Amino acid sequence: MDSKEIEKLLEKYWNCETSLEEEKQLRDYFQGDVPSSLNETAHLFRYFQTQREESVDAAFDSEVKQKINSGPAGKSVRLWANVARIAAGLAVVVAAGYFIHLEVQKANPNMEDTYSDPRMALEETKKALMMISNSFNKAHQQAGKVKMFNEAEEKIQGTNKKDEQTKIQL
Amino acid sequence: MNREMFETRVLPTKNKLFRFALGLLGSREDAQDVVQEVLVKVWNGREQMGAIENMEAWCMRITKNLSLDRLRSKQRKVTDSMGEGFDLQTNHPTPFERTEIGESMQRITELMASLPDKQRQVMHLRDIEGYSYQEICEILELDMSQVKVNLFRARNFVRERLVKINAYGL
Numbered sequence: 001m002d003s004k005e006i007e008k009l010l011e012k013y014w015n016c017e018t019s020l021e022e023e024k025q026l027r028d029y030f031q032g033d034v035p036s037s038l039n040e041t042a043h044l045f046r047y048f049q050t051q052r053e054e055s056v057d058a059a060f061d062s063e064v065k066q067k068i069n070s071g072p073a074g075k076s077v078r079l080w081a082n083v084a085r086i087a088a089g090l091a092v093v094v095a096a097g098y099f100i101h102l103e104v105q106k107a108n109p110n111m112e113d114t115y116s117d118p119r120m121a122l123e124e125t126k127k128a129l130m131m132i133s134n135s136f137n138k139a140h141q142q143a144g145k146v147k148m149f150n151e152a153e154e155k156i157q158g159t160n161k162k163d164e165q166t167k168i169q170l
Numbered sequence: 171m172n173r174e175m176f177e178t179r180v181l182p183t184k185n186k187l188f189r190f191a192l193g194l195l196g197s198r199e200d201a202q203d204v205v206q207e208v209l210v211k212v213w214n215g216r217e218q219m220g221a222i223e224n225m226e227a228w229c230m231r232i233t234k235n236l237s238l239d240r241l242r243s244k245q246r247k248v249t250d251s252m253g254e255g256f257d258l259q260t261n262h263p264t265p266f267e268r269t270e271i272g273e274s275m276q277r278i279t280e281l282m283a284s285l286p287d288k289q290r291q292v293m294h295l296r297d298i299e300g301y302s303y304q305e306i307c308e309i310l311e312l313d314m315s316q317v318k319v320n321l322f323r324a325r326n327f328v329r330e331r332l333v334k335i336n337a338y339g340l
Contacts, residue, residue, distance in 0.1 A: 014329050016322045020300055040274070040332040047278040051298045054192065055185040056202055064181065064206055068213045 003035060010041065171216040180212050183226050186299055187233045193294050194237040204236045227301075230309040234291075281331050289324035292317055 009026055012018045018026070030038075030045035115121040171180075184205055191201035208229055212219065222228045282290060291310060295301045301309070306317045 014325050016318060016325060020302065023297070023300070037336070040336050043274045043278050044328065044332065047275060047282070048297050050275070051189065051294075054189050056188045056205065057198075060184060060202060060206075061181065064184075064209050067206065067210050068176075 003038075006038070010038075171219050176213055176216065179225060180209065180229065183229055184209065186226070187229055189298065190230055190291075190294065191233050191237045193290065194234065195241060200240060201237070204233060204240060207236055208232045224305065224308060227305045227308040230295075231311065234309065277335065281328060285324055285327060288312075288316075289320045289327070292320040293324040293328075296321055 006026070006029055009018065009022055013023065013026060027045050027049060030042040031049065034042045115124060187205045187208060188201050191204045192198060195201050195204065211232060212225075212229060219225070282293070285293065288310070292306060295306045295309060296303075303314060303317055306312070307314055310317065312320075
């Protein structure tokens with residue numbers, strides 16, 4: 001390639017109009033001897049070339065492979081890990097349920113049926129209902145007293161209002 | 171994705187990922203750590219990787235994001251430890267490296283480093299790694315016009331500086 005062609009190509013390069021192929025031609029050209037006017041430009045293209053030769057240390061690949069081997073497990077191992085997690089969760093729930101059941105039984109030992117004869121059971125139920133009924137009646141009587149107080153209060157308020165009205169009329 | 175696909179399609183991108191991370195972080199060690207993290211991420215998420223069209227561009231994007239995260243957390247740490255004294259460590263090469271690389275190459279390195287971040291990233295991806303504009307859009311999450319403007323500005327800046335160096339040795 002003659003120097004005129006190179007000058008043209010360089011002009012295109014500076015204006016960002018060169019293709020990747022043309023840029024490679026320039027790099028190749030500047031690897032050889034060049035006119036002194038292009039010395040500094042040659043240094044630039046040689047700099048690009050030397051930079052491209054920069055590489056990682058020799059031990060790099062083995063370090064990466066080692067990290068990959070000791071890295072997170074593959075798909076099947078992860079699947080099993082998830083299954084194990086779910087199973088452990090279920091086991092905890094079942095165990096907790098069992099212990100709660102035991103505790104409830106301890107706290108209420110008379111929860112089981114105590115009467116085998118239906119008649120006796122009916123009598124006992126009647127007794128229990130009567131007891132509740134008596135309690136309700138007692139409560140009702142007490143509430144009656146409160147009602148009396150309310151009525152008295154209303155009467156008093158009523159007479160007060162009448163007094164005020166007569167005062168206004170006077 | 172199986173192991174063979176990972177080793178033939180993903181692992182070989184390590185040097186491109188490394189150079190990109192190195193450009194962002196400025197430390198070989200950090201850049202290698204980030205690339206390892208990216209590769210392990212790809213492997214661990216290999217079951218969802220089928221939907222990704224351009225795996226390499228996707229890996230480059232993750233590299234950029236993780237590098238920037240690391241940079242941010244480092245900057246926080248530096249700010250946090252301000253009271254304990256400044257960290258004077260810089261990424262400038264040692265005198266030995268200076269002579270080894272050569273003065274002119276060093277000038278180009280400094281010139282590239284002085285570019286704004288976006289421009290430097292676009293120029294790196296195009297001129298060093300040889301990505302198409304479309305791929306650069308995907309990697310940097312920019313639209314086409316932003317990529318072209320950044321590349322144009324970067325090349326123009328470099329060109330002007332090279333002209334000055336040629337003319338005045340600056």
